[in-house]
Amino acid sequence: MVRDGALEALYGSAAGGGRRGGGLGASAPRVARWLGDVRTYFPSSVVQVMQRDALERLGLTSLLLEPELLEAVEADVHLVGTLLSLARAVPEESRATAREVVRKVVRDLEGRLADRTRAALTGALDRSARASRPRPRDIDWHRTIRANLKNYLPEHRTVVPERLVGHARAARSLRKEVILCVDQSGSMAASVVHASVFGAVLASMRSLDTRLIAFDTAVVDLTDRLADPVDALFGVQLGGGTDIDRALAHCQSRIARPAETVVVLISDLHEGGTPGGVPRRVAAMKAAGVRVVVLLALSDEGAPAHDREHAAALAALGVPAFACTPDLFPEVMAAALEGRPLPIPGPVPAPGTGGTEERRTRWA
Incomplete structure (x- = not known):
């Protein structure tokens, strides 16, 4: 047969x-x-x-x-990773076909992920923009009443509004900033593909300023290619060493409004750069008000082999490192933008104990 x-x-x-x-x-x-x-x-x-x-x-x-x-x-994500790793060796007669293969996979991923990502993040941005101390003319009375129903006084037939919820017209125009910082070492191929697709989706949202940074021992800013994630992917060079500290330093230099910025580091944390530099850099960003998310992978395969010492050091700072599936990523980003607990899939190491802590870890 x-x-x-x-x-x-x-x-x-x-x-x-x-x-x-x-x-x-x-x-x-x-x-x-x-x-x-x-x-x-x-x-x-x-x-x-x-x-x-x-x-x-x-x-x-x-x-x-x-x-x-x-x-x-x-064509699938893994084949795209193979083609990207061979990009410089692809002969002229095969390049157009290779780009079409990559484009097909990217188009399929966008079709599966784009709408729900925009929906999740639009809701998160809307909620994060509401003012807790609005001016009288900006009070959203429907949301204020719902938020204070627990304070209903039946004898007076009224609600005592302990917390006012506002439309926050001025706040709505304040854009959030997202920096996707992606390890382009060979083992991260699937994560690079998904990050490029999500980067393009985020960049299409007016309320977000999105940057895509790829790194090995060098750092390349792919932000100007986000209009077409296929172009962004062909700007990646999979393989080589890893200098995470250098990449985070580059990201740090691009942050203009720390309190409105989310940095997403996607890496297996195997560092070839400055020893101890990654925790110090993350601690400095957090102290400035930046929200930092560390994903060991952005793929369907689960957590890869990773540097557990670096992961433990980050967890001690209140920044747990975990693998994230593409389907979960919109919820992770929504939580990060709102500053609420991250939807971590499963137990994470408790700092300094070797045990576990709650599945959902609040920002420190």
């Missing part, structure tokens, strides 16, 4: 009762036929896994530089 043959070509003994199969070899036509077979006989989610295994097990990465094979693959 063709289905069994496709499995045998990739997994050999795993699919052939202990006998190692012939594999796919280095023939582009053979690989093209195999890609066609797996797309015909397996569901999309399985195809993506098999393609990923083929790249890792059989060393087919170089064949992805051929346009006819790029057109045959089932």
Whole structure:
């Protein structure tokens, strides 16, 4: 059967009762036929896994530089990461196809994530803009009454408004600032893809000033490419070392209004720069009023191998580091913009104890 043959070509003994199969070899036509077979006989989610295994097990990465094979693959985030890591090696005749593959994945991600991200953040920005001490003409009486229903006095048939809620017309025009600072080392490929998509979505919101910073041992500002996340992705160079302290210093230099700024560091925290620099830099930003969020990954795969000492040092500052799925990211950003508890998915290390603390950690 063709289905069994496709499995045998990739997994050999795993699919052939202990006998190692012939594999796919280095023939582009053979690989093209195999890609066609797996797309015909397996569901999309399985195809993506098999393609990923083929790249890792059989060393087919170089064949992805051929346009006819790029057109045959089932595109996903991991394939985009592979293409980005090979960006400088892609021959001229394959570049247009490679960009189309990346654009397809980006378009799918935007379709899945953009609307709910804008909805979540618009609500958060609206709530954070309401004044707690509004002028009489700016009082929102409907929200004020709802906020004070617990103070209803039945004998007087009235509500005592301990807290006034206002429309805050002036505050609504005050833009929030978001800086996405993304580690572009090779292990962070899926996170880079998702961060670029979210960066483009955030940049499309008028009430947000959004910057996208990518770093390894160097720092590159991709903000001017956010109108097209595909351009932003092709500005990334996956691989190389890591200097998180240098990247955070760059972000810090771009902060004009600390109290209105959220910095999101996306990194596995393996630092090759100044020892101890990351906690010191984060502590300084927090002291200035910046809200700092640290994500070990922005992907569906969960937490990667990461530097636990750095994570513990940040947790001690009230900045827990955790992995975040793309579906959860809008809620994380909404909470950060409002300054309310973060929706951390699962227990996090308690500072200095090795135990756990509450799932939701308030800003210190």
